[in-house]
Amino acid sequence: MTRASVLCLALTIVPVTSFAWQQMDHSQHHNMQMTGAGVVMNENTDVLPRGCDAISTEHQLTVEAGREFAADIPGTIFGMNVHEWQVEPCSRITVTFVNRDEVRHQWMVHGLPKYLYPTGMFHIEAMGGQTQTGTFIVPGDDRNYLVHCDMAQHMEKGMRGQLIVGDGGGDLWGVQGITDAFYRFSYLPDKSMPIAATTLITGFLLTFFVLRIMKKN
Amino acid sequence: MRGFFRKNALWLFALTIALLAFPPQWYPYSARLKLTAWFGASDYRPLPASTSPTMGEAEIFCPADVPNWRAAQTIDGVDIEESLPCVADNPYAVAAFVRGTNNVSPETLRSSGLTSDAVVKGRDLDGDGDPDEIHIRLEVAELNGSSPVSADPVTKYSIAPGISPGLWVFAPKFVGMAVENFESNEARYSLRLPSPAIRIEQGDRVFITLENTHYMPHTLHLHGADHGFVTESGQGNDGMPLTSELPVLPGEARTYELSPRHAGTMYYHCHVQPHVHVQMGLQGLFVIEENRPNNWVQTMNIGAGLVRAPSQAVRESYDHEYDLHYLDLDKELSERVQRYNDPRLITQSMHRDYDVTDSTVDYFTLNGRSFPYTFRESLLAAKEGEVVKLRVVNGGSKGISLHTHGHKFTVTDRDGVTLPEAAQSPQDVVWLSTAQRVDLELRFENDGLHSYGPGIWPLHDHQVSGVTTDGIGPGGNLSAIVYSDFMDESGWPKTRGVSFDQYFTAEYYRREVPVWENYAPGIFAEPGKDGALYWRVLLFALSLGVAAASLFMRLRRS
Numbered sequence: 001m002t003r004a005s006v007l008c009l010a011l012t013i014v015p016v017t018s019f020a021w022q023q024m025d026h027s028q029h030h031n032m033q034m035t036g037a038g039v040v041m042n043e044n045t046d047v048l049p050r051g052c053d054a055i056s057t058e059h060q061l062t063v064e065a066g067r068e069f070a071a072d073i074p075g076t077i078f079g080m081n082v083h084e085w086q087v088e089p090c091s092r093i094t095v096t097f098v099n100r101d102e103v104r105h106q107w108m109v110h111g112l113p114k115y116l117y118p119t120g121m122f123h124i125e126a127m128g129g130q131t132q133t134g135t136f137i138v139p140g141d142d143r144n145y146l147v148h149c150d151m152a153q154h155m156e157k158g159m160r161g162q163l164i165v166g167d168g169g170g171d172l173w174g175v176q177g178i179t180d181a182f183y184r185f186s187y188l189p190d191k192s193m194p195i196a197a198t199t200l201i202t203g204f205l206l207t208f209f210v211l212r213i214m215k216k217n
Numbered sequence: 218m219r220g221f222f223r224k225n226a227l228w229l230f231a232l233t234i235a236l237l238a239f240p241p242q243w244y245p246y247s248a249r250l251k252l253t254a255w256f257g258a259s260d261y262r263p264l265p266a267s268t269s270p271t272m273g274e275a276e277i278f279c280p281a282d283v284p285n286w287r288a289a290q291t292i293d294g295v296d297i298e299e300s301l302p303c304v305a306d307n308p309y310a311v312a313a314f315v316r317g318t319n320n321v322s323p324e325t326l327r328s329s330g331l332t333s334d335a336v337v338k339g340r341d342l343d344g345d346g347d348p349d350e351i352h353i354r355l356e357v358a359e360l361n362g363s364s365p366v367s368a369d370p371v372t373k374y375s376i377a378p379g380i381s382p383g384l385w386v387f388a389p390k391f392v393g394m395a396v397e398n399f400e401s402n403e404a405r406y407s408l409r410l411p412s413p414a415i416r417i418e419q420g421d422r423v424f425i426t427l428e429n430t431h432y433m434p435h436t437l438h439l440h441g442a443d444h445g446f447v448t449e450s451g452q453g454n455d456g457m458p459l460t461s462e463l464p465v466l467p468g469e470a471r472t473y474e475l476s477p478r479h480a481g482t483m484y485y486h487c488h489v490q491p492h493v494h495v496q497m498g499l500q501g502l503f504v505i506e507e508n509r510p511n512n513w514v515q516t517m518n519i520g521a522g523l524v525r526a527p528s529q530a531v532r533e534s535y536d537h538e539y540d541l542h543y544l545d546l547d548k549e550l551s552e553r554v555q556r557y558n559d560p561r562l563i564t565q566s567m568h569r570d571y572d573v574t575d576s577t578v579d580y581f582t583l584n585g586r587s588f589p590y591t592f593r594e595s596l597l598a599a600k601e602g603e604v605v606k607l608r609v610v611n612g613g614s615k616g617i618s619l620h621t622h623g624h625k626f627t628v629t630d631r632d633g634v635t636l637p638e639a640a641q642s643p644q645d646v647v648w649l650s651t652a653q654r655v656d657l658e659l660r661f662e663n664d665g666l667h668s669y670g671p672g673i674w675p676l677h678d679h680q681v682s683g684v685t686t687d688g689i690g691p692g693g694n695l696s697a698i699v700y701s702d703f704m705d706e707s708g709w710p711k712t713r714g715v716s717f718d719q720y721f722t723a724e725y726y727r728r729e730v731p732v733w734e735n736y737a738p739g740i741f742a743e744p745g746k747d748g749a750l751y752w753r754v755l756l757f758a759l760s761l762g763v764a765a766a767s768l769f770m771r772l773r774r775s
Contacts, residue, residue: 036333039392067468075559077432077467101468103356103428104332104390110399119399125392127332128428128470150394152358152372152408156365156558157432174365181365185559 031118038099040134041123045092049116051140052090059093061085063107065126065149065159066100073177076158078105078149083161083176085147089140091165096133099126106149109163113139142166228771231764238757240750265745269738270730275721276378279303279593279709287708293321295513298525298537301598301701303708306519307406310389314516315526317348330407335390336516342422346511351417352424353516357431357499358395358408360384361551363558370555372396374404376580377587377686379723382546383554385431385497387412387485389517407519410585411542411612412485412501414518418528419480419508426472427465432560434464434489435499437473440652441483441633442503444475456488464489480507480530481633482608482654492573496550500612502540502654505633506530521584522595535658536603541595542585543649543678543694545578545613548687578615581683581693588686588695589720596710597698599661601671607657611649617683617694620646621659623674624698625666630656643667646679661700671700673710689726 032041048054061082069079078101087093097107109122122136138145142165149159162175173182222229241259244252280303289299292312300306309328313321317338318331326333332354339350361370361381372395375381388408397403417423427437438456446461448454453462454473465471487499502521506514509529518524521540524531531538550573553566580587584595597605607626611617625643629635632654643666647655660667677684677695686692699710716735719725733741 032327034327034333034392041393067466075561077560102470103430103468108394121399123393127334150396151356151430152360152395152404153362153432154430156362156371157560160365181558183363183365183368183558185557185562 036127037130038097038104038126038132039123040132041125042117042121042136043134044116044122044137045135047116047137049090049113049137049139052137054090055092055137056090057088057092059085059087059091060096061093062096062098064098064100065105065107068100070158073158076176078154079158079176080107080161084164084178085161086164086168087138089138089142089166092135092137094133094135095124096131097124097126098131099128102128104128104151105154105159106151108148108150109136110146110148111143112136112145138163138165141169143169144172146172225771228764228767231760231767234760235757235764238753238760240753240757265747267739267742268745270724270734270743272719272724272730272734273722275718278589278717278721279707282707293325295526298523298527300523300525301704301708302592302594302596304594306522306525308525310407310517310519311515311525314518315513317351317516330391330393330405332390332392338516343420343508345508347418347513349418349421351421351516352426353415354390354426354428355387355412355437356390356428357435358386358388358404359431359554360386360404360408360410360498361555363555365558369402371402372404372408373402374409375590376410376546376582376585377590377692377726378721379726380580380587380686382548382551382580383497384410384546384551385487385494385499385554386410387427387437387487387499387501389413389519390428409520410498410582411521411544412499414502414504414521414524414540414542414608415485416504416506416514416516416518416524416528417477418506418512418514419477422474422476424472424474426470428470429465429467432467433564434466435487435494436462436464436471436489437485438488439473439475439483439485439503441481441654442475442485442505443477443479444473448472448474458489477505479633480505481630481635482610482656483633484610484612484652484654486612490568493550493567493571495612496547496573496614498544498546500544502542502608502610504540504608509533520594531606534604535606536600537605539597539605539607541583541607541609543609543611543613543617543619544582544585545615545683546580546582547576547614548579549576573614576614578613578682579687581613581678581685583694583696588684588692589717591694591696592710592717593708595696596704596708597659597676597696598704599671599698599700601661601663601668601700603661605659605661607659608654609649609657610654611651614651615682616648616650616680618646618648618679619676620679621674621676621698623669623672624659624661626657626659628655629658630654659698661698671702673700673703673712674698686726689728690732691720692726 064081069081070076099105107124112120114120124132124134126132145163147161147163148155162172171179287300287305290297290308295312295315297308297311309325313329313331318333318335319337337352338348342349360372360374361383364371370381391407397405429435436456455461458464483503485501485503487494506528507530512529514528515526518540521542524538527538557563583591625645627641663670675697684693684695703711719730719735724730731742
């Protein structure tokens with residue numbers, strides 16, 4: 001079977017029901033390299049995305065992940081050494097993902113073209129203390145891709161980044177240390193609302209008396 | 218005199234309107250009697266007509282078993298029993314739990330979704346044909362948590378239609394995403410309530426590594442299971458932060474050890490801030506099976522329920538074995554992980570603001586679901602003549618009064634210890650206090666005592682709050698014993714009562730649907746509103762307001 005037909009097969013069987021993981025998984029065996037140290041899924045070292053005539057640039061990224069990278073970012077628990085990467089369109093990117101924790105972490109890119117990356121995803125997963133390396137080629141259009149760890153609450157508690165291709169297509173919300181959270185707690189001091197109300201009344205009364213005095217004079 | 222009227226006309230007029238507008242049905246009793254004496258009873262005014270409820274379309278009761286997980290099958294030499302209810306466990310995961318994730322074929326491992334180190338089975342130390350070195354890995358996951366970029370709960374898990382409380386669970390170690398697929402927000406089948414039942418053999422040399430993938434500190438405490446206070450290397454082994462060790466911080470791992478000399482149904486849970494963490498779902502059944510030759514036990518049972526590859530000792534005396542995990546939840550606690558995303562705020566809210574001594578419980582689950590979802594996966598499928606073993610734990614903060622319709626069961630063991638023969642007599646209610654376990658023997662023998670014959674016989678907590686979901690019934694931990702003649706091909710019971718349609722809508726559990734609407738539509742429906750009376754009340758209020766203001770101005774002027 002050629003690589004292309006395997007990919008087509010994978011695309012036709014991709015989830016229809018919520019119980020489809022098994023079928024989907026069978027179809028993806030050819031794209032998943034799994035060892036005791038981790039997983040690289042949908043690796044692509046040589047097939048060019050549509051619109052790319054050649055590999056434009058080679059990038060070697062080393063991404064470290066773990067709790068230590070959240071230490072300096074308030075309100076997060078997990079993190080990466082870098083949360084934003086920028087590459088030229090049609091770049092080939094080799095990611096070395098270093099897991100500094102004792103538990104699993106992932107580096108997952110979403111929204112890639114589905115004809116090349118089943119379900120639009122390139123995924124590296126490293127077991128605790130392990131390093132995994134994988135390669136993929138980005139398409140030719142300017143766009144921002146979500147990069148995250150899809151373990152429950154890891155993205156929400158810090159492991160959320162973006163991969164900018166070319167000039168990008170606009171920043172994503174909530175990228176760690178790069179853009180703000182879309183839903184942000186106020187962190188106002190206690191009793192802020194009564195104090196604000198008192199301030200409003202103070203402003204009113206002050207203006208009232210000042211204007212009155214000015215009028216009298 | 219004319220001047221008086223000119224000056225007072227407005228308030229007098231407005232007050233007259235107000236008095237006329239005041240609804241006669243609210244006149245004082247004595248006034249109403251007097252009026253009745255003069256004018257007789259009022260004319261008939263029909264009560265408002267019933268309104269029809271707005272109800273969403275019912276969910277599919279019994280989702281199709283696309284991958285054929287229900288059927289009996291043999292995978293990598295492991296015989297896996299048929300599971301009759303609609304939703305069954307992944308048989309490849311069952312096979313991997315029995316053989317060990319290091320001993321199954323790569324195809325089986327991939328189809329299970331487990332990592333190769335999830336359950337590692339090593340040497341046969343006593344030479345009786347089964348592995349005795351077992352290394353289990355547990356991760357920790359949050360379900361229905363918050364997100365800085367989404368208002369909906371993430372890694373979604375519903376215990377009933379429209380009900381997705383924040384939960385923390387121990388989980389088997391799986392490869393890949395936390396959600397079902399790439400377009401979905403639904404938690405993968407391995408991430409669910411309750412934490413998996415763990416099964417080992419008496420005398421096994423067991424290592425359990427807690428890999429803390431969650432954002433809070435946790436430990437593992439093996440309640441009732443024979444374990445040393447310290448491991449061989451001298452590390453704390455009791456999981457109790459006050460006396461044994463420091464908690465396992467996020468991203469860290471710790472290995473606990475045990476080699477239990479005594480068999481029985483035990484329990485495990487996190488022991489960090491237990492009044493919060495245990496209640497959030499960090500607890501599971503911990504079963505120690507008796508030592509037998511060739512005893513390959515199913516090391517984990519995801520979501521508890523039917524044990525599809527039972528141990529040798531259970532096979533000797535029983536046809537089937539079930540794990541039943543009861544757990545109640547307090548929504549005022551569980552919503553706190555959804556209210557904030559900053560772990561510092563969550564920690565404050567859960568561990569300082571929340572006061573468990575003022576708490577009430579709202580949801581009642583059996584194997585992680587409430588009715589009607591219990592009917593998808595927690596029915597006990599019965600065949601006449603069979604004998605089944607139920608291992609039951611009550612992980613909730615309130616006791617449960619477990620009752621079977623149509624059957625009397627026998628409590629054979631309590632808290633993992635077999636009761637003396639004389640204490641084993643049939644009964645139809647058993648009380649389980651918090652953390653208590655009982656082993657029940659249920660005989661489907663139509664003798665008028667053990668069973669009254671084939672049918673669909675409910676199984677539930679007889680404390681009435683337990684069969685509700687936040688006070689709406691039917692809900693809670695209601696399940697049933699269903700004989701084969703009363704179960705259809707898909708695993709759904711052939712009920713002969715009311716339609717389940719409304720119970721499979723979120724609206725019903727949001728209190729928006731009249732409870733008997735499905736079989737007595739209209740009669741007990743929501744009454745319409747009295748529009749005429751409403752306008753009359755508004756006119757009364759307006760004219761009284763006008764009267765008061767004009768009287769005030771009048772008095773001020775004079």
